[in-house]
Amino acid sequence: MSDGEARMHPHVGGQAVIEGVMMRSPTRVATAVRNPHREIVIKTEPYESLTKRHRLLGIPVIRGAVALVETFVIAVRALGFSAEQATEEKGNKGTGPWQTALTVIIALVLGMAVFFYLPLVLTEWLGIENKFLFNIVDGLFRLSFIALYIILIAQWKEMRRIFEYHGAEHKTIFAFEKEGFVTVDSARRYPTAHPRCSTSFLLLVVLVSVLLFITLGRPETIADRVIRFAFIPVIGGVSYELLRLSSKPRFGRYLGFVMWPGLFMQRFTAKEPTPEQLEVAIAALEACLGDKLLES
Numbered sequence: 001m002s003d004g005e006a007r008m009h010p011h012v013g014g015q016a017v018i019e020g021v022m023m024r025s026p027t028r029v030a031t032a033v034r035n036p037h038r039e040i041v042i043k044t045e046p047y048e049s050l051t052k053r054h055r056l057l058g059i060p061v062i063r064g065a066v067a068l069v070e071t072f073v074i075a076v077r078a079l080g081f082s083a084e085q086a087t088e089e090k091g092n093k094g095t096g097p098w099q100t101a102l103t104v105i106i107a108l109v110l111g112m113a114v115f116f117y118l119p120l121v122l123t124e125w126l127g128i129e130n131k132f133l134f135n136i137v138d139g140l141f142r143l144s145f146i147a148l149y150i151i152l153i154a155q156w157k158e159m160r161r162i163f164e165y166h167g168a169e170h171k172t173i174f175a176f177e178k179e180g181f182v183t184v185d186s187a188r189r190y191p192t193a194h195p196r197c198s199t200s201f202l203l204l205v206v207l208v209s210v211l212l213f214i215t216l217g218r219p220e221t222i223a224d225r226v227i228r229f230a231f232i233p234v235i236g237g238v239s240y241e242l243l244r245l246s247s248k249p250r251f252g253r254y255l256g257f258v259m260w261p262g263l264f265m266q267r268f269t270a271k272e273p274t275p276e277q278l279e280v281a282i283a284a285l286e287a288c289l290g291d292k293l294l295e296s
Helices: 004-008 064-085 097-125 131-153 157-179 184-188 196-214 222-229 232-246 249-269 275-289
Strands: 014-017 020-024 028-034 040-046
Touching: 020 040, 020 097, 020 157, 020 275, 028 064, 028 275, 040 275, 064 232, 097 131, 097 222, 131 196, 131 249, 157 184, 157 249, 157 275, 184 275, 196 222, 196 232, 196 249, 222 232, 232 249
Parallel strands: none
Antiparallel strands: 014 020, 020 028, 028 040
């Protein structure tokens, strides 16, 4: 979004959830899903980031770590709502919010183990002593694991549907940012890959972690390993700032090489949506902004 467009329209971001899309603006969070009757059901909640309410939390890098936590909480709520709507059939109670939260927390712990701890163990097993080379190899392992994971889950039929909603979210946001309104036809003209995507963020985290871990050297003790994990919020915060800068024209031209891997991987995580999926994404955007965007 250009600076001019940012003044005309509030910034919006989205996330694909099961059979639906969650959109967030500076003032609202809206989740739109299709229930088993193929109706679009929308849940809207007021939203104001902690970074706006507390000046200290709005400091660069810190605001990125806060945004990650907020996104996690909002995503858990959206997943809970989506699960409720998907299982509203008689006799099926579905998954409660605590069960959904527990599932996501377990997934995060496993993710940390596979994408941060296992690469470290494998690199140590290779016996590399040079701290620069150690962290480069550690980062390559991490990047390889993430890429392989994304490619593999993209083959799963259920995940492919979620990735189609992911593509619908991107197309809808693109159309809104460029034209100020969205229809199914206008959204279909835009690409499924978006530079501010969570996939791009994930790969930025890998790059930033390599650069930061080089300064920490080769971990020799348990304390060294704990320090690495303690720096993960900082890594997330720095990656968030790079993602923000990449969306600004005067910086984007210099950060293009950083964003390219994320845009490439979105070939797997953001698939071409159906018109029905675009309708869900547009409904979420309209509810998120509180304005009618569709042209009659």
